[in-house]
Amino acid sequence: MILDEKFVNTIKLIALKNAIEFDNNIKPDVVISRAFSFSKFIIGDNHDLKSYIPEIKAIVSELQKLSVDDKKELYADILSRKNDYLRENEKYRNGKRHQAPEGKIKQKTEIDAAISKPKEQLLEFGLPILDGAVEGNVITRFPPEPNGYPHIGHAKAAVIDEEYAKKYNGKLILRYDDTNPLKEKLEYYDAIKEGIDWLGVKPQIIKNTSDDIEKLYDYAKKLIRKNFAYVCDCSPETIKKNRINSIVCDCTLNSIDKNLRSFELMVNGNYSKGASAILRYRGNMSSLNTAMRDPTLFRIIKGGNHPKVGSKYTLWPTYDFAAPIEDSLDGVTHALRTKEYELRNDLYYSILDNLDLPKPKLIEFSRLEFEGIPVSKRKITPLIEQGIIKRWDDPRLPTLMGLRRRGILPEAIRKFVLSLSITLSETKPSIEILESFNRKLLDPISPRLFFVKDPVRVFIKYLDAESVEIKNHPTLDMGKRRVHFENIIYISNDDAIRIKIGDTLRLMDLCNIEILRIEQSGDDDKVGNPDNKIIYALNKGNEVNHKIPKIQWVSEKDQIQYKILRPLPLYSGDKYNENNLVIDTGVAESFISKLQTGAPFQFVRYGFCRIDDQTTAIFTHR
Ligand SMILES: [Zn+2]
Known part of the structure; x- marks a missing residue:
């Protein structure tokens, strides 16, 4: 039994939606029953629908192999950029889009056909x-x-x-x-x-x-x-x-x-x-x-x-x-x-x-x-x-x-x-x-900015420049900002705990550094990280090296104390979740104080946030 192509597309669409609704788990029975209820609009009546069940199950099991993110991406893409696709797919079909990742576009084309088909309904x-x-x-x-x-x-x-x-x-x-x-x-x-x-x-x-x-x-x-x-x-x-x-x-x-x-x-x-x-x-x-x-x-x-x-x-x-x-x-x-x-x-x-x-x-x-x-x-x-x-x-x-x-x-x-x-x-x-x-x-x-949670101080030897200009968005023209520094910057304790003497890493948009020493600081130097440590490092220039970790940083000379509120679900089942608000504290680039209350932005390697007041943001989502 060979299924009508449009019907196959509809089945895929139903299955993806089902996956999103049910924790990435596609329920074949649900897909089958929905597919049947749609079938008369697509292939008309007079079909022995039961004979289609094995093929529907096969389609479901193929889609089930996609990761949860791939499923969601595919689904969200379809819904939020439907018109873009139609144009893209048109180009693709006309052979004008050569660099397109073929598999993905093809999938989208099929799904698009599925969602545009039952237009009369x-x-x-x-x-x-x-x-x-x-x-x-x-x-x-x-x-x-x-x-x-x-x-x-x-x-x-x-x-x-x-x-x-x-x-x-x-x-x-x-x-x-x-x-x-x-x-x-x-x-x-x-x-x-x-x-x-x-x-x-x-x-x-x-x-x-x-x-x-x-x-x-x-x-x-x-x-x-x-x-x-x-x-x-x-x-x-x-x-x-x-x-x-x-x-x-x-x-x-x-x-x-x-x-x-x-x-x-x-x-x-x-x-x-x-x-x-x-x-x-x-x-x-x-x-x-x-x-x-x-x-x-x-x-x-x-x-x-x-x-x-x-x-x-x-x-x-x-x-x-x-x-x-x-x-x-x-x-x-x-x-x-x-x-x-x-x-x-x-x-x-x-x-x-x-x-x-x-x-x-x-x-x-x-x-x-x-x-x-x-x-x-x-x-x-x-x-x-x-x-x-x-x-x-x-x-x-x-x-x-x-x-x-x-x-x-x-x-x-x-x-x-x-x-x-x-x-x-x-x-x-x-x-x-x-x-x-x-x-x-x-x-x-959303401009991209740096925030470091639980800051750890890093002294960098031979950091000769006094400032650096950083693009506010990696691909779009959203302007640039100038960040001033001396020889001390902060990195997040989450990164610091993974660092060993001799490691090389990249401070985004600044330079590569090699870790020389890690020491306990005196009380006077306490800056907020739980281990109270100080890192000494050496400027290793700007050569691009994709193998080393890239981390965000904040200049000691150009920082403000900053706080992010992270809302979590209010209830866990029927029970009030006592820990439904996480507060992350640390330092952010002082540039952030130029953003208005309500402005969206992204803290690199943290997530999208919204300015709540001069020193606080609310975490929106990853
Ligand atoms: Zn009465």
């Missing part, structure tokens, strides 16, 4: 077409509740909502879903807007659900008049118990008129009988779908001071009621929400049906969080409240301000989110995939 890589979308008429909405700082999960929703609106020349609405005055704060509205702006997401309309409370009351009355809703003043415990046991309470027997009068009293804050009265939807108390067991539509919330409407209302709609009506009134055509709402879809459509309102199409996607870096308020908010983490922009947090402070670029988040598509699988992607997108963007804009 996919808009961008992995983003499926919207069912029933009409060019120019698509309206999506991003509806965050302003009860916390926006995080990577919000970014996923906002980017996908916007991307769809853009693809179909439609509109994106940012709607603050603000119906709980006890939890919402002005600070959070602002933080969400700031996060959205930073991501580059541009909604055409911005509004609040709290603008429409009166309208929502009107629709509630309409439901009551049609006998689809009733006021229930049973105790919360009774309601809970009845829901579990599918028991209908006596409140359901009240007349429409009585329900209307009770609701009116609730609206006006005058309902005295049972402080916890709620308006319930007449669903089906014996439904297998528990979301349909007469859910709450309105509840009384007293004592709140809503950031937008103050104390004007005490009766507030639930998400279950507000979301479908707001979506429908806003003209939303496609409402995307995370998979945990799936059980509530029946309720959403049922409410709109009973109110004769147009129904948006609901689409689910999996929520996004990284392994060890949860987004749930339950896990994050206590850390802030207890002062374990001081600020919402802490680089250990998955908040957008935390990711920004860490040095993640908004464009990397966008590319990363689109690479995940809107799959329903609940796997947590590795943050390394986001980092690989980010690295490609940072590389051409």
Whole structure:
């Protein structure tokens, strides 16, 4: 059996993605099932798919041999430089690109064919077409509740909502879903807007659900008049118990008129009988779908001071009621929400049906969080409240301000989110995939500088020059800097511990040295390295020698004390990771103080970082 070439390419693509999602381990069964689900778009129906299994397994085992980095590189390349490839591959096919490493380009060509093939099904890589979308008429909405700082999960929703609106020349609405005055704060509205702006997401309309409370009351009355809703003043415990046991309470027997009068009293804050009265939807108390067991539509919330409407209302709609009506009134055509709402879809459509309102199409996607870096308020908010983490922009947090402070670029988040598509699988992607997108963007804009951790002093004999000019980027023109020195430089203790008398090594962009002596220094000379040692060396000129180690250095005459914060995962499994912030101290070239706060750069042999303040950087990633 010879497989269609395009189908083979698709299989490879699926397998690479699977490897990245599962610790470099491609699961043949997953690849087979996904390949089958794609097959009809590529090779059509009428195939005995089972007969393809041995070949799919063979392809998987070939790809499995690639190193984890090769897989990731291939994958990230495809996604972040898709257009470049198309051009490169075009040239390659036309025989104009002679120096290209053939194997790699060929692989990319195949994969590119795979990702460009199902175009009739996919808009961008992995983003499926919207069912029933009409060019120019698509309206999506991003509806965050302003009860916390926006995080990577919000970014996923906002980017996908916007991307769809853009693809179909439609509109994106940012709607603050603000119906709980006890939890919402002005600070959070602002933080969400700031996060959205930073991501580059541009909604055409911005509004609040709290603008429409009166309208929502009107629709509630309409439901009551049609006998689809009733006021229930049973105790919360009774309601809970009845829901579990599918028991209908006596409140359901009240007349429409009585329900209307009770609701009116609730609206006006005058309902005295049972402080916890709620308006319930007449669903089906014996439904297998528990979301349909007469859910709450309105509840009384007293004592709140809503950031937008103050104390004007005490009766507030639930998400279950507000979301479908707001979506429908806003003209939303496609409402995307995370998979945990799936059980509530029946309720959403049922409410709109009973109110004769147009129904948006609901689409689910999996929520996004990284392994060890949860987004749930339950896990994050206590850390802030207890002062374990001081600020919402802490680089250990998955908040957008935390990711920004860490040095993640908004464009990397966008590319990363689109690479995940809107799959329903609940796997947590590795943050390394986001980092690989980010690295490609940072590389051409980050000057290369030197930092030595735990510095060890090196005296160099016959270092005659007084300064050296060093390029800020090895291949791009990012200017040069002049570093002044006398005869003392620092190297990192990590390098010093490997050095023996008689060794020759290269101080990058300076000279080669030969190690003459290694001594313990007196207390006066203590500079920070744990062993407190001093190295004496001899300048051995500038001859290029690829066999000797190349290390970075910092001139004693041209240094500042410097600190790097390295964030690690917040949690290890369910347990808070006590050691989630490493602080590396040492000396850096004084040139670094010329960079502005927020500027990205790379410390050679250390990694990409972002300036946090005059003497501190945050480690972004390798
Ligand atoms: Zn009741």
